[in-house]
Amino acid sequence: MSTVADQTRPAREEPWTGPLLDVRNLHVEFRTRDGVVRAVNGVNYSVAAGETLAVLGESGSGKSVTAQAIMGILDMPPAAIPEGEILYRGRDMLKMSKEERRKIRGQKIAMIFQDALSSLNPVLPVGFQLGEMYRAHRGSNRKEAKAKAIELMDRVRIPAARERVGDYPHQFSGGMRQRIMIAMALALEPDLIIADEPTTALDVTVQAQVMDLLAELQAEYHMGLILITHDLGVVADVADKIAVMYAGRIVETAPVHDLYARPAHPYTRGLLDSIPRLDQKGQELYAIKGLPPNLLRIPPGCAFNPRCPRAQEICRHEVPPLAQVTEDDGTPVAGRGSACFFWKETLHDG
Amino acid sequence: MGHYILRRVLQMIPVFFGATLLIFLMVYSLPGDPIAAMFGDKAADPATVANLKHQYYLDQPLWKQYLHYMNNILHLDFGTSFTGRPVSEIMKDAFPVTIRLALVAFFFEIVIGLPLGLIAGLKRGSIADTLVLLITLIVISIPVFVLGYIAQTVFAINLGWVTATVQDSRDITQLILPGLVLASLSLAYVARLTRTSIGENLRADYMRTAVAKGLPRRTVIGRHLLRNSLIPVVTFLGTDLGALMGGAIVTEGIFNIAGVGNVLYRAINQKEGPTVVGIVTVLVIVYLVASLVVDLLYAVLDPRIRYA
Numbered sequence: 001m002s003t004v005a006d007q008t009r010p011a012r013e014e015p016w017t018g019p020l021l022d023v024r025n026l027h028v029e030f031r032t033r034d035g036v037v038r039a040v041n042g043v044n045y046s047v048a049a050g051e052t053l054a055v056l057g058e059s060g061s062g063k064s065v066t067a068q069a070i071m072g073i074l075d076m077p078p079a080a081i082p083e084g085e086i087l088y089r090g091r092d093m094l095k096m097s098k099e100e101r102r103k104i105r106g107q108k109i110a111m112i113f114q115d116a117l118s119s120l121n122p123v124l125p126v127g128f129q130l131g132e133m134y135r136a137h138r139g140s141n142r143k144e145a146k147a148k149a150i151e152l153m154d155r156v157r158i159p160a161a162r163e164r165v166g167d168y169p170h171q172f173s174g175g176m177r178q179r180i181m182i183a184m185a186l187a188l189e190p191d192l193i194i195a196d197e198p199t200t201a202l203d204v205t206v207q208a209q210v211m212d213l214l215a216e217l218q219a220e221y222h223m224g225l226i227l228i229t230h231d232l233g234v235v236a237d238v239a240d241k242i243a244v245m246y247a248g249r250i251v252e253t254a255p256v257h258d259l260y261a262r263p264a265h266p267y268t269r270g271l272l273d274s275i276p277r278l279d280q281k282g283q284e285l286y287a288i289k290g291l292p293p294n295l296l297r298i299p300p301g302c303a304f305n306p307r308c309p310r311a312q313e314i315c316r317h318e319v320p321p322l323a324q325v326t327e328d329d330g331t332p333v334a335g336r337g338s339a340c341f342f343w344k345e346t347l348h349d350g
Numbered sequence: 351m352g353h354y355i356l357r358r359v360l361q362m363i364p365v366f367f368g369a370t371l372l373i374f375l376m377v378y379s380l381p382g383d384p385i386a387a388m389f390g391d392k393a394a395d396p397a398t399v400a401n402l403k404h405q406y407y408l409d410q411p412l413w414k415q416y417l418h419y420m421n422n423i424l425h426l427d428f429g430t431s432f433t434g435r436p437v438s439e440i441m442k443d444a445f446p447v448t449i450r451l452a453l454v455a456f457f458f459e460i461v462i463g464l465p466l467g468l469i470a471g472l473k474r475g476s477i478a479d480t481l482v483l484l485i486t487l488i489v490i491s492i493p494v495f496v497l498g499y500i501a502q503t504v505f506a507i508n509l510g511w512v513t514a515t516v517q518d519s520r521d522i523t524q525l526i527l528p529g530l531v532l533a534s535l536s537l538a539y540v541a542r543l544t545r546t547s548i549g550e551n552l553r554a555d556y557m558r559t560a561v562a563k564g565l566p567r568r569t570v571i572g573r574h575l576l577r578n579s580l581i582p583v584v585t586f587l588g589t590d591l592g593a594l595m596g597g598a599i600v601t602e603g604i605f606n607i608a609g610v611g612n613v614l615y616r617a618i619n620q621k622e623g624p625t626v627v628g629i630v631t632v633l634v635i636v637y638l639v640a641s642l643v644v645d646l647l648y649a650v651l652d653p654r655i656r657y658a
Contacts, residue, residue: 073561106564113562118555122654123577136565168653184563 016089019046020191020224021070021109026084028065028248031077037295039065041248042084044322047192047224052215054227054239054256056271060292062248063228067194070226071111072101089191107137110185112214114197116177120169126180127153127165133187152183156213175206179213186217192224199234211238232275236260241335244268247293247303250322251339264325264338264347266308302340310342355646362638367420369634370627374416377623419627428628432620437628440613444629447519448609451602452594454522454529455536459587463537464580467544471579472571474549482545486538498531498604515606528605532598536590543586547579554578581651585644592640596633 028040040062047053055063068074070086072093086093088109093101113119121129130152131145140148146165153161156179169177178198185193195214199207215238218225229235235242235256242259244252244267252265263269270288290307293299299306305315318341325336325343340346403409407418422429428437470482489497505527506514516524551557552575560574599611610629617625649655 071562073558102564102566104564105562111562113555113559115555119559121556121560121574121578123581123652124574132565132569133563136563136569170654181559184559 018090019048019087020089021226022046022085022087022090023066023070024085024087026066026069026086027082028062028069028074028079029082030079035296038298039079039248039295040069041298043245043248043250045243045250045253047226049191049224050219050222051241052218052225052227052239054229054235054242055245056229056232056235056242057245058230058292060247060295061245063245064196065248066245067111067196067226067228070194071105071109073105073111103137106133106190107188108190109192109194110188110190112178112181112185112193112195112198115201116174116181117169117201119181120177122169125166125168126172127167130180130184130187133184137188148187152187153180155186155217156180156183158183174202175210178202178206178210182210182214182217186221189221190223192226193218194226194228196228197230198227200229200231207234214238232260232271244271247298248295249303249339250337251304253322253335253337254325254333255335258333258336262347264336264343265340266310266342266346267304269346270307310340310346312341314341355642358642358645362642365638366634370420370423370631371416373627373630373634374419375412377621377626378412378415380621423631428631429624431617431622431625433622437624440625441610441629441632444608444610444613445632447607448595448598448602448611450519450522451525451529451532451598451607451609452591454525455533455594456587456591458530458533459537459540459590462533463540464544464583466541467583468548468576470541471545471548471552479545482541486541489534489538494531494535494598495600495604497534498528498601501527501531502604519607519609528601528607531604532594532601536594540583540586544579544583547582548575551575551579577651581648584651585648588640588644588647592637592644595636595640 023043023045026040026043027038030037030039039060043062043066045053045055055066057063065074065079069079069081070093074081081094084094088104093104096104120126127146127149130149131140131142134140134145134148135142150161150165153165158164158176158179164172169180172180178201181198185195193214198214199210202210211234214225217223225238227235227239239256241253241255243250244259244265246267252259252263252268254264259268260272263272267288270286273286274288276285288307293303293306299316301314301316301318302308302311302320305311308315320339320341322337322339323343324332325338325347326332338346400409407415410418419429426438428441430436431440466482466486470476470479473479502514505511512527513524516528519525556578557570557574560570565574596610598609599615601607602609602612603615610633614626614629616622617629
């Protein structure tokens with residue numbers, strides 16, 4: 001660790017008691033020819049060791065961009081982070097040197113991507129790509145790295161790992177490829193894994209296996225996990241808490257079961273209502289009307305107001321802050337917040 | 351893989367016979383009588399003409415001539431030119447010259463074209479990128495003979511850095527200028543192809559993964575980006591090496607290099623049937639082998655391509 005690090009945070013030996021990752025008021029924008037695309041507009045969330053945070057939202061809600069900002073893999077420019085902090089164990093990663101951040105990537109915070117086929121290098125054997133983690137961060141030689149790669153493939157239960165270590169990504173099935181991505185993220189036993197839609201590209205049966213594996217390994221290594229998804233079904237079993245994003249903002253946060261039982265934001269309500277249900281077979285499927293906003297021109301006030309069934313005059317002028325959600329008697333519900341002026345009504349109508 | 355190579359080699363046989371037959375027919379359908387031309391303006395002695403015709407098999411029907419010729423070739427006998435020199439000897443003189451020139455040109459394509467493309471591709475929209483695009487565009491649009499004469503005038507005559515023509519092709523330094531001129535067009539294509547390929551792969555998902563793994567930048571670029579980006583470039587270079595071996599009529603003409611292109615050009619003008627057919631036959635083989643090597647190289651570079 002560098003000396004700069006030692007001045008700004010407690011020595012490494014002292015256990016860190018705060019959240020592993022604390023994102024504060026993060027803004028990300030893309031400066032394009034057509035104008036400034038405001039992809040992330042003041043996101044706050046935190047993850048502790050062993051905790052799973054699910055970030056839920058449609059395409060373009062800023063959930064992936066936030067993750068890429070945390071990983072430091074945004075292309076800057078065109079991307080820029082005009083405001084905000086990303087604290088890893090209390091230190092702002094945005095203020096670190098490139099080399100410091102590179103050492104955190106893969107080693108302390110690892111990422112799993114959606115499409116394993118395109119996310120793995122097509123011309124390198126999977127064993128080599130796994131072994132690279134050890135070669136780049138631990139200085140292992142080729143032989144050690146290969147042995148470690150076989151071990152990893154065993155860990156994520158890829159059959160005949162020893163024989164398949166020299167195979168190329170296209171020779172594996174979708175589920176096996178995603179296991180390799182998980183193995184890669186897991187390689188150096190990071191503190192935190194960010195999984196960006198890890199099961200979206202997979203068959204439903206394989207989805208469950210991969211999610212179970214991820215959850216199991218997370219528990220085993222006591223890692224923090226940020227699970228980015230648009231699939232409410234994936235979230236329910238594995239997440240501890242949920243942050244729902246819309247147009248680059250978090251509109252609702254809640255412990256997972258509270259959110260499903262009693263959403264406090266009309267957007268969350270809409271998402272839940274649009275899940276097909278067996279007891280409503282034959283009826284028309286509910287859909288949130290309209291389209292997600294163009295991030296070049298986010299509507300004034302609450303970004304959801306043009307699509308919201310509850311929208312009032314105030315929603316068109318003022319941006320609702322993330323308010324603490326309370327019970328009827330006024331006692332605050334731990335971990336619950338809603339960025340809606342009418343969260344009470346939404347909560348009770350449910 | 352072994353099966354694939356065998357099949358490809360077997361496929362070469364009909365291509366080889368077809369190509370040589372075509373060349374043979376074309377050369378012998380050229381107007382004019384090469385035997386009569388040997389006598390110039392003088393009246394030919396009918397007995398000598400008949401004798402010569404017999405000697406060169408010209409008194410036989412065309413199909414017999416072809417079979418005779420092919421039979422000789424299979425015995426590695428390329429026949430005798432009308433000047434009385436064995437064609438194999440003519441080729442033995444010309445091919446090493448062309449191979450040297452081709453290798454010099456090939457070297458420039460790689461050491462200049464690739465880095466230019468790499469720089470431009472990595473820094474799209476930068477001044478360096480714009481410059482590379484502009485220069486390669488100029489090179490592509492200027493005909494080789496213009497470029498060749500300009501280079502000759504400037505570097506040999508005005509600056510006097512090199513000799514205007516190649517005196518001895520075994521002296522590599524004399525081949526630098528002709529090599530550069532010969533390479534110029536392909537060099538520009540290599541640079542542009544590399545630039546495009548780098549630019550495309552730079553945005554690929556696996557590149558994002560490589561960065562997310564925390565690999566050092568030189569590993570990300572040198573290993574992940576280059577391995578993928580160079581696949582189309584290497585295949586282009588392979589085909590181009592085959593083309594360069596075919597000789598460069600214009601470049602060899604400007605710099606007076608006695609290579610294959612030059613010899614072939616003269617032979618066609620003088621209706622030297624045996625020489626033309628002999629050289630072209632060898633070139634057909636060179637092309638066939640080069641394209642096979644390129645295909646195999648492609649499979650080595652890109653594991654997704656496997657030949658059954």
